[in-house]
Amino acid sequence: MGREIVIPFGPQHPVLPEPIHLDLVLEDEMVKEAIPSIGYIHRGLEKLVEKRDFKNYVYIAERICGICSFIHSVSYCQGIENIMEITIPDRAAYLRVIWSEYSRLHSHLLWLGLFADAMGFENLFMTAWRLREHMLNDMEETTGGRVIQGSCKVGGVRCDISNDKLASMSAGLTAIEPELSEMAGVFLEDETIDMRTRGVGVLSKDSAWDLGAVGPVARGSGIALDARMTGYGAYEHLDFSPVVISGGDCYARCRVRVEELFTSLDLIGQAITMMPDGDIEVPVRGNPSGEFFSRTEQPRGEVVHYIRGNGTKNLLRHRVRTPTTANIPGLVQMLAGCELANVPVIVLSIDPCIGCAER
Amino acid sequence: MSYLKKSPWILHYDASSCNGCDIEVLACLTPLYDVERFGIINTGNPKHADIFVITGGINEQSSVVVKNIYDQIPSPKVVVAVGICAATGGVFRECYNIKGGVNTTIPVDVYVPGCAARPESIIDGIVAALSILEEKRKAMKKGETPL
Amino acid sequence: MDLMHILYGVSFILFGPLIGGIIVGLDRKLTARMQGRVGPPVLQPFYDIGKLFQKERIAVIYSENFWVIAYLIFIVATGMIFFAGGDLLLVIFALTLAHVFLIIGAFSSSSPYAHVGAQRELIQLMAIEPMVILTAVGMYQVTGSFFVIDILAYGGLLIFVLPGVFVGFLYVLTFKLRKSPFDLATSHHAHQELVKGLTTEFAGPTLGIYELAHLYETVMLLGFVYLFFGANPLTGIIAVILVYIIEIFVDNATTRITWQPALISAWIVTIVLGGLNLIGLYLL
Amino acid sequence: MRAFTITRTIVRMLFRGPATIRYPKEPAQIKERSRGHITMDITTCIFCRLCEKNCISQAITVDKEERTWTIDRMRCIICGECVTACPKDCLRIDPRYHPPVTEFLVETLQGPPVPDPVPERETA
């Protein structure tokens, strides 16, 4: 038998918000081998395009996952709009940016909380989630849904935000910013967090590139890779530069996300001030025919929706390449040789989202 | 005197949800909703749990897991299916990999509708589960086979 | 040991869990408040334990229960010796014995998480035992006796002569109370990489016994803190309350650290604070 | 690098008091736009089945013969597509959510008997 401890990690495990499974082979507490296995929440929803109207399918697309659901719907709609050559109204584009960035805020706060919890820092978890409720509140007030917004549709958005509301949202975010930066300070400066994150789960710039990492994982390893740089939607009008940190460890990835909170706040601010008046949607006639790769930046990195239609109301193919899928090879590399106690920290540091990875 | 109603510990498992209901279940534990007011603790261990909260529909792989976890929860226990996915499979009902709601695998006591279910709704669901839990305890005491 | 003290010892059987439960209840309440939540009722620990005893009995192996009961018995016995004014060294060693029972209980189920939890608990035991022994030794050096009665009878506040030992003891108290950053083996918080570590396989009444023993233990450990301030009951009680609040605060303000720094730091604290303090006592 | 950096937050939380909404003692927060559940005013329904056709999760079944409108609450995702589709505005999204149930909930509403054909012709 040797001196090995073999334990199952997942699918049901308190630190795993979503089920995956790892066979962990440990020696003392050092992970010698981690063999992943997935499929616990595979639903097969891409296949549903064959049964659903492409316009209604947006509801399914946004239920690929409940955390960045809005961005999924944006990606999907963008794809259809590109195939059908629809230009959405500017106001709709700006509203999409606002909600996207709200999603990012709430997702990053959610992640920060879970990350803190994985390290056993319960108070910080509570703090992050307490602040997150502010974002959810705004989302619900503007779209009617806390986590599944359902406010994006092919050809624009489903509901408008009044200019008064926009102003009060902006004011609310400014008011909450000090608390956010205080929390950010804890993440970035606390000694004990440092002990758990610095030098843990290192992914070098080269391996990050070779293994095809995306999102904060890539940016934490020093690669400036952010789909928002492509300027989709209204992003081309906004002043944006990605947060890039070198280091490649859990601390760097955490730092990327912490700093992105403030980029998001900034982007929302910009979008609100630049918000044009006008319609929020254009009518959509006909059915899509053709194919398109739609790229957007989710909180976890770049997501690609591949859409192919043949002129009927049902699409031929819908395929999603999710950031988690792209980051898993990096994760496997990070896990080798780590401590058991760091497994949750490292796993969470890529912000795995099995929901969309398995669909 | 029953303490069960005052100290229900929950175990949450994501059978194949989209995360929407998941994060709402988690949100219940956080300051704004704080279910610990009712003595509810989210325990990660089926052997310590009283209430099994499931989100998402059942797929081929998760059904085994759900069954396994359910068996390891000591009686009396109740199952709360959160979200319509957990009830019937929801929008994914017709996906090839979805068997349907949780009731296809284990008996469900409370359904919390919604997509995603709101935290308040989830709290209501758990409160509803408490009285069922109490009934089951009485039944168990009488020597009936616990479910 | 006169009859009075034996009575104290015996009353610990009853009052131990009562006081312990209220302390833990207040702890949970305060923790919740620190996190911006309302928190459970103060009597929650009693509800929890009551609930656990109403649950079905399940087990991987029957003898698990035996070890956990042994743990409880010896924790209670230890507490009784302590409150009856007995020998501190005996208290410490009996406490170790109790923990060994608990660990063996976890081992006996041969379950992966309980196993890893047991190993970690052992590491913790190894980390804290030296400091606890030094605490007793320090008190002996000052008061000339290992007996709690005699230590209490010592006129002055021990904290003034044993500051290093006191801080060291606080450090390891965090392990004993299973509070962050040292809640390695099993944690009150749900999200631990070890599930419930040591207690993973304990369910229903078995877990209830474990929780009950934890209440006893908490009270007894706070009794140790009291000894440092025991010159008069008022300072003693205030100090105990303050110490516990500090522990709660630390619990709320740190991550859980890994076992290597936990072990090494505990030993360094033992050697540096404990050792220097004791040497200082000689020089004085 | 500092330790106990969270102290300020903790102290503030202690003084500010809990952020908790004491539901169910206090009422739930209801936003105007919240998508709670679908309500139906059966009296104005014309059983055109547009809602049924537009429902992404087949939660609605309309029986023109029996004049019933049925919603399966355990399927509805409250997307509001049916509300948009309904020509008679008889569907609404109520911002209050539907309470939990212990059995599957399929609500069937029986429409009023067929109104006099005469006035109908008049409207046409």
Next chain:
Amino acid sequence: MINNDECTIWYQRCFVEFLLLFLIFFPLVLACILLGIRGEKLRDIIVTTGALVIGTGTLYLLIATLGSHATYYLTNTQTVHYILFLLEIGITLFILYLCRKYHQRLVALLVCIQMAILIIFGMGSLTSGHATTEGANLFFDEFSIIMALIIGIIGSLICIYSLGYMRSYHLHHPEISDRRPFFFFLLFLFLSAMFGLVFSNNLVWLFFFWEITTVCSFLLIGYAKTKDAIKNGFLALLLNLLGGITFAGALVYITYTAPSPEYLNLSTLTTAGPDLALLALVPAGLISFAGLTKSAQMPFSSWLIGAMVAPTPVSALLHSSTMVKAGVYVIVRFAPVLEGQFIGMLIALVGGITFFLASCIAITQNNAKKLLAYSTIANLGLVVACAGVGSHEAVWAAILLIIFHAVAKSLLFLCTGTVEHQIGSRDIEEMNGLFVTMPKVATMMLIGMAGMFLAPFGMLISKWATLRAFVDASPPLGILLVLFLALGSGVTVFFWTKWMGKLIGYHEEKKNDEESVNRSEWAVLYIITGLVALVAFTFPLISGTILEPYLISAHNATTESLDKLLFYDDLIIILLMLSLIVVMPLSLYFFRHAWKESYRKVPRYVCGREALSPHSFTGSIGVQKEMGLSNYYLEDIFGELRMLRIGDLCTIALIVLIFAALIGMVV
């Protein structure tokens, strides 16, 4: 009346003297007989009866001498001295022959040095006329009796155990040539030498027996004659010879400086007045150094680890319960001299460091015998530390440690031997679920382990006493020792408990497998288990009837100070706890049926994965995985080499200091 009394006393004296000589010579005779016996049956009978006789003899000695004080016997030394001297030379030549055969130059060199020193000593004693004097050469006191009991009872039990063990040993190892007559010859020769060692008052005699035990140990380690065995045998010899040389040096020193030949006697030397303190201190230092080598203290610990290649009974007898105790025995003998001295302090520190570091190393061992060896080294370290401190409390603790350690450790060694033959491995990881496969042996091991570290069993009491002794010792040494003890005791809990956990771990898929253990092994195991419990329960008695008189006579301890050794309240509590521990498993047995009915048996928690059998789960890609449940070994922190290096460095520095101090004193 008076006449009658004197008569009885005289009679008793003679009888006891006879008993002492009997205990020395009877095993020797048996040894010679056994050398010529090839038949198993006959050997069984002779060994068993012989062992019984020896055991009864020691018990009888105890009873006969109970209440009497240290007594000395004059024996005509002239001839004996010459005989011893010749034998000594014979042994030397024999070793030299072996050195030549196996090309061991270094050992040969040391042997020659030792020979040279001995010849110097011989000439010195001739010229100063020491050798011709009569002395109180044999003696017994309470401490010797305790040692004799350990040797006589544990030793003879191990001999009986060896019969069965060696039979299966040769079944398991057909490649090793069967030299059992020689093996038993050595065992009994060794017993004889040990008796001689503890009954000798004359240091020359003591040295002679000392050398014999070294040689026996050397030959027994090399019993298998494999490369490894021979190498380790010579390593043991080499390091023990270092001690032998200093021992011989001590003899020379006494011969050339002492005012009278009386000072070659242990009793005279250790009670030398303050004006002669130096005279006693130098030999005390030198002989204690020899004791350090013999009891495998760091930096000499490596030989004891190497010695684990010997058959397990040898490890149990020589390398844990008796021979290595000879090392600490002499140091404890010199404790009155060492008390409060710089040298004593240094020796205590060597012990303290060894205790702590050897315990640390034990964490990293998964070889049961090596673990036991390290734990032995650690415990001997504790005894050495106590002896170095030298106060009567410390000596009290030291002797208790010796007793408890001897019984518990020999039990553990023997159990390990039995388990090894049953499961074919001495790897602790392989003992997973031993409670299911070998319930009785596992229980005995648990009792042995509990005896090693748990309250309220014996070791704990001695640890407790040790702690008190250390605290009272002079600063800063006391604090350092307390630190070592505190740290070390935490470490001890770790490695014992994890082993206990391994044994107790429940394994459904294994079957009972202890039917084939033979009867003599069972008998011995049962008896020693009983002894562990017995000493745990009766130690206050032992302390009161044997230890306290010894301390009064040898350490001038007062009765009041002795009263502080054990508190009545504590005693009651300890005994209550002991009874609780004994009663609890019984209650388990009693409630077994009730429990089984009311409990629902559930599978282990494996994160919701399917478990097709209790000890596996469905891993990734559907592969069935065994749950590995290895213990932690913390190699990164407590790695053997690292700890040894630290320990060797520290202890070598201390030993250099000891020698520097000695040289300083002489010059």
